[in-house]
Amino acid sequence: MSRSRHGRFIALMAAAGVAVLALSGCGGGPGVPAATTSAGTATGGTPTEKSEVTIYGTIADAEAKLLEQSWADWAKENNIDIKYESSKEFETQIAVRAQGGNAPDLAIFPQPGLLGDLATRGFLKPAPAGVAANVASGWSDDWAAYGTVKGTLYGAPLMASVKGWVWYSPKEFKEKGWEIPTTWQGVLDLTAKIEADKGKAPWCAGFGSGDATGWPGTDWVEDLVLRESGKDVYDQWVANGVKFTDPQIKAAFEEAGKILKNPKYVNAGYGDVASINATAFGDVANVLVKGDCSLHHQASFFSGFITDAGGTVGPDADVWAFILPSKDGKGSSVTGGGEIVGAFSDDPAVVKVQEYLASADWANSRVKLGGVLSANKGLDPANASDPLLKEAVAVLQDPNTTFRFDASDLMPGSVGAGSFWKGMVDWINGSDTDAVLNQIESGWPSS
Amino acid sequence: MSAFLQWLSTLPSLVQVPVVIGAFLAVVGLLLFFIELAPRPGRKYTIIRMVACVILPLGMVAILDSYTWAIIGAGFLGLLLFWFDNRSRHGAGHLFQLVGFLSPAAILLVAGLIVPTIQTTAQSFMNSRGDQFVGLENFIWIFTQPQGVRTVLNTVAWVLLAPALSTIAGLAYAVFIDKSRGENFFKILVFMPMAISFVGASIIWRFIYTARPADQDQIGLFNQLIVWMGGEPVQFLQVEPWNTLALIAVLIWVQTGFAMVILSAAIKAVPIEQLEAAELDGANAWQRFANVTLPNIRSSLVVVLTTISIASLKVFDIVRTMTAGANDTSVIANEMYTQFRNFESGRSAAFAVVLFLMVMPIVIYNARQINKQRELR
Numbered sequence: 001m002s003r004s005r006h007g008r009f010i011a012l013m014a015a016a017g018v019a020v021l022a023l024s025g026c027g028g029g030p031g032v033p034a035a036t037t038s039a040g041t042a043t044g045g046t047p048t049e050k051s052e053v054t055i056y057g058t059i060a061d062a063e064a065k066l067l068e069q070s071w072a073d074w075a076k077e078n079n080i081d082i083k084y085e086s087s088k089e090f091e092t093q094i095a096v097r098a099q100g101g102n103a104p105d106l107a108i109f110p111q112p113g114l115l116g117d118l119a120t121r122g123f124l125k126p127a128p129a130g131v132a133a134n135v136a137s138g139w140s141d142d143w144a145a146y147g148t149v150k151g152t153l154y155g156a157p158l159m160a161s162v163k164g165w166v167w168y169s170p171k172e173f174k175e176k177g178w179e180i181p182t183t184w185q186g187v188l189d190l191t192a193k194i195e196a197d198k199g200k201a202p203w204c205a206g207f208g209s210g211d212a213t214g215w216p217g218t219d220w221v222e223d224l225v226l227r228e229s230g231k232d233v234y235d236q237w238v239a240n241g242v243k244f245t246d247p248q249i250k251a252a253f254e255e256a257g258k259i260l261k262n263p264k265y266v267n268a269g270y271g272d273v274a275s276i277n278a279t280a281f282g283d284v285a286n287v288l289v290k291g292d293c294s295l296h297h298q299a300s301f302f303s304g305f306i307t308d309a310g311g312t313v314g315p316d317a318d319v320w321a322f323i324l325p326s327k328d329g330k331g332s333s334v335t336g337g338g339e340i341v342g343a344f345s346d347d348p349a350v351v352k353v354q355e356y357l358a359s360a361d362w363a364n365s366r367v368k369l370g371g372v373l374s375a376n377k378g379l380d381p382a383n384a385s386d387p388l389l390k391e392a393v394a395v396l397q398d399p400n401t402t403f404r405f406d407a408s409d410l411m412p413g414s415v416g417a418g419s420f421w422k423g424m425v426d427w428i429n430g431s432d433t434d435a436v437l438n439q440i441e442s443g444w445p446s447s
Numbered sequence: 448m449s450a451f452l453q454w455l456s457t458l459p460s461l462v463q464v465p466v467v468i469g470a471f472l473a474v475v476g477l478l479l480f481f482i483e484l485a486p487r488p489g490r491k492y493t494i495i496r497m498v499a500c501v502i503l504p505l506g507m508v509a510i511l512d513s514y515t516w517a518i519i520g521a522g523f524l525g526l527l528l529f530w531f532d533n534r535s536r537h538g539a540g541h542l543f544q545l546v547g548f549l550s551p552a553a554i555l556l557v558a559g560l561i562v563p564t565i566q567t568t569a570q571s572f573m574n575s576r577g578d579q580f581v582g583l584e585n586f587i588w589i590f591t592q593p594q595g596v597r598t599v600l601n602t603v604a605w606v607l608l609a610p611a612l613s614t615i616a617g618l619a620y621a622v623f624i625d626k627s628r629g630e631n632f633f634k635i636l637v638f639m640p641m642a643i644s645f646v647g648a649s650i651i652w653r654f655i656y657t658a659r660p661a662d663q664d665q666i667g668l669f670n671q672l673i674v675w676m677g678g679e680p681v682q683f684l685q686v687e688p689w690n691t692l693a694l695i696a697v698l699i700w701v702q703t704g705f706a707m708v709i710l711s712a713a714i715k716a717v718p719i720e721q722l723e724a725a726e727l728d729g730a731n732a733w734q735r736f737a738n739v740t741l742p743n744i745r746s747s748l749v750v751v752l753t754t755i756s757i758a759s760l761k762v763f764d765i766v767r768t769m770t771a772g773a774n775d776t777s778v779i780a781n782e783m784y785t786q787f788r789n790f791e792s793g794r795s796a797a798f799a800v801v802l803f804l805m806v807m808p809i810v811i812y813n814a815r816q817i818n819k820q821r822e823l824r
Contacts, residue, residue, distance in 0.1 A: 095788045096787075096788050117789075121576070121790065211771055213771070214773075269660075270660055271660035274682050274685050275660065275682070277685060277774075278682065278685070413788075413789050413790065414786070414790065414791055417789070418789050422771075425773040425774065426773065426774060426775070429685050429774050435593050438592070438593050439592065439593045439594055442588070442592035442593065443789075445575050445789075445790075445791060446581065446584065446585070446791065446793060
């Protein structure tokens with residue numbers, strides 16, 4: 001080997017080494033998260049520092065626009081850039097994203113059970129002091145409990161909806177002389193009467209919802225468990241003290257099946273019983289407004305879908321609703337839903353947004369825009385403009401009302417957002433009730 | 448990379464197209480250039496290779512906004528490989544070089560395959576939180592809950608039907624269009640679905656299967672045909688057990704092209720003399736196919752069958768997109784994902800182990816076949 005060759009080799013090595021050092025040196029901030037870099041461009045560390053907060057949730061389309069509108073002014077004032085992202089696959093994606101280290105700053109959980117799953121596994125940050133104070137002053141103990149996991153508060157409730165409404169056309173009822181039923185048996189009698197009068201299926205139902213297909217079915221079962229067996233059984237059922245295979249739960253399935261699995265009673269405007277699974281839950285608004293369908297079971301948020309489908313909501317308008325009556329017609333029991341905001345980050349900007357979302361200010365700002373409710377005590381009832389929402393507030397504020405949160409949302413994700421949804425789909429599709437109940441029960445977590 | 452994309456987004460949309468195509472061609476050209484360069488001996492090429500080893504990773508890292516350490520690591524690796532390359536030309540330190548060149552691949556193999564396999568197996572014996580040993584409980588759960596056995600059986604149905612049907616279809620097609628006029632055109636027709644992702648194919652087929660009530664306009668192809676012939680619309684994806692077959696049809700649709708291309712190439716390699724000799728001996732077309740062509744393409748058939756078997760064992764996208772496992776159509780890979788996202792990592796891992804055990808025999812058989820072929824050569 002000649003000396004010159006050796007020299008050239010060393011020179012090359014040296015050149016490469018210099019290149020490595022130079023590039024690594026000038027790289028400066030590679031790998032530094034984008035949020036910090038953008039914050040660095042602002043002046044100093046003063047409160048005017050602009051930062052970005054990402055929020056992830058299920059609320060989509062028109063509802064998402066209202067949500068963004070509700071905090072737009074506040075965000076501008078506080079110089080915080082709130083990025084909202086919605087997904088109909090939220091229930092699936094949030095767990096995958098959390099476990100994959102790609103979580104958003106804040107997540108709007110429609111299911112306290114899912115929030116609990118993430119909290120007990122250490123993904124979520126406990127609620128900061130400001131949020132805890134807002135929860136203590138703004139919400140009842142029941143509602144605060146939905147955001148509490150094993151004694152630690154993880155977030156504040158956001159919005160609320162009242163479930164168990166039966167939607168109908170007041171005009172049609174008046175013309176045909178049908179009466180609003182006051183007992184569950186009355187509902188079945190009315191169904192038979194409408195079927196006889198019209199000669200076609202009175203009820204319409206749609207369980208389709210992407211990955212979450214089947215959830216409207218769980219609402220049926222929950223309403224019937226609460227109304228037929230009472231709140232104690234309901235509470236034990238949520239805690240798996242009463243199993244899905246228990247006769248009381250089976251009875252609720254069978255009562256619901258008297259309507260949902262009877263081809264003479266469903267699925268108005270869509271075909272046979274199996275078409276329930278193939279029909280998107282929001283699409284039902286179209287047949288309801290068209291008049292193909294006389295009765296439909298869905299939560300208070302459905303008024304938004306009816307408006308989108310070109311109908312009006314009100315006691316004397318195209319479509320109105322009554323609460324599914326209890327077994328004996330005494331008192332009223334309602335199930336309801338809501339969202340809890342959980343945080344994956346404790347950045348000061350994130351905490352600020354979380355505190356704001358937990359405040360009565362936000363609740364008023366959002367409810368004013370229409371379509372939703374909040375259970376916040378600081379909510380001015382006058383802000384609920386929609387007649388149905390006024391009715392829902394009245395139901396919630398009635399001391400005789402037994403209110404319970406949606407059971408499937410309280411159960412662990414593997415049941416509430418898993419085997420229960422899938423079980424409803426299989427059940428509608430004709431699977432045997434006992435087999436379905438066994439399957440749902442087997443989804444309960446191993447520990 | 449993100450900086451490049453951000454810059455790209457500021458351009459007018461018509462300018463973006465040629466820039467993207469240009470960038471794509473540049474990358475492909477660069478790759479081909481180095482592949483072409485790699486086997487060439489000589490110091491000039493060694494230097495170019497060495498520069499490429501250092502500069503390319505550096506460039507990538509700089510563009511991708513990655514970590515400082517990655518830059519140093521890439522540079523260090525490039526220099527190390529260059530040094531090994533340089534030594535090897537003088538025929539020194541054979542074992543040393545072997546270890547040096549193999550270690551990156553070995554490290555990746557251990558970190559990406561062997562460690563996860565061991566971890567998953569360990570996890571399948573733990574509870575959902577992974578903090579308590581539960582023995583075989585997760586496996587017992589799979590085989591005792593009502594739909595668990597069904598999930599495994601569905602996977603078996605996939606693995607029996609999809610490879611057999613798509614290979615038969617591909618083989619028949621390859622034989623019939625062999626040496627026909629417009630052969631390439633016919634091949635492209637069947638091969639095209641290969642270019643569509645499973646999710647894309649599933650969405651296409653979900654529309655084909657869509658059913659609307661009899662009194663409404665059908666948007667699904669099959670149900671429109673049924674209605675035209677005077678039938679009632681069928682919910683293809685809900686009627687059990689036929690819905691599983693409807694899903695398998697999608698995989699067959701995608702994989703037939705693959706089978707056809709490989710088998711067509713194998714058929715073309717059958718020695719023409721043997722076919723002529725058989726013809727002279729009075730063998731008819733079927734006898735020539737069964738006794739001459741088939742034995743000659745046996746190794747290709749094995750490759751096609753095992754490849755599609757493995758693809759159908761791990762099928763996930765089709766089931767997830769079309770039914771998400773509802774109505775008894777679930778398969779192991781789908782349940783694995785469903786359990787994982789419900790935080791049931793133990794059950795998910797148990798499904799993974801069952802799948803692993805089912806894939807193993809096919810992989811081993813395939814590997815042995817490839818070995819045998821090497822020995823023949």
